[in-house]
Amino acid sequence: xxxxxxxxxxxxxxxxxxxxxxxxxxxxxxxxxxxxxxxxxxxxxxxxxxxxxxxxxxxxxxxxxxxxxxxxxxxxxxxxxxxxxxxxxxxxxxxxxxxxxxxxxxxxxxxxxxxxxxxxxx
Numbered sequence: 430x431x432x433x434x435x436x437x438x439x440x441x442x443x444x445x446x447x448x449x450x451x452x453x454x455x456x457x458x459x460x461x462x463x464x465x466x467x468x469x470x471x472x473x474x475x476x477x478x479x480x481x482x483x484x485x486x487x488x489x490x491x492x493x494x495x496x497x498x499x500x501x502x503x504x505x506x507x508x509x510x511x512x513x514x515x516x517x518x519x520x521x522x523x524x525x526x527x528x529x530x531x532x533x534x535x536x537x538x539x540x541x542x543x544x545x546x547x548x549x550x551x
Contacts, residue, residue, distance in 0.1 A: 436537075436544035437521050437528075439496070442507030444539050445516035447475065447494035448546070451532045453525055454478040454485060463488075475536060477528050481506040489513065494536040496524045496543050518543055 452470045456479040457463065467487050470476075476492035478485070480499040489495060489509050493516075497506040500519035510517030516538035524543060528534060531549030 436535075436542040437496075437524055439518035439521035439524070439541050439543065440501065441538050441541045442495075442500070442502060442504070442517040442519045443510040443515065445494075446535070446537050446539060447516050448533070448535045449473050449475040449493045450549075451475050451477045451496075451528045451530060451534050452488070452492075453528060453530045454488065455525060456480065458484060460484070467491075475534055477524050477534075478506070479525055480504065481509060494518075494538065496521060496528070496534075496536060498522055498525050 452474045470491050472491045473493045475494045476488050477496045480497050495506045495510050495517040497519045500506050516536050518538050532545050533547040535544045
């Protein structure tokens, strides 16, 4: 289980803090599924992905922050977050397994910590 006080730790790729509903995106290259996620994602949601790629750039642009299981300072998520000026934490290793779609999360990319503030109970 996630320790709510310490949260999930990762590597800061771009600093800042943000809060929003999580949109969890597994690794995929299925354009129909990506379009489906794009249709339900709102501007201001937090993108939680295994990693990002040019295929999901439209999701990155809607995101208020990016959290990725993989990646480093030169990964797609890191570079894109700096271009977009949004907080980003990479290398969390298991954010996509712990965070559920619709959870309200806080991304503290100054400290490299992601916290679940409220679980989505759908």
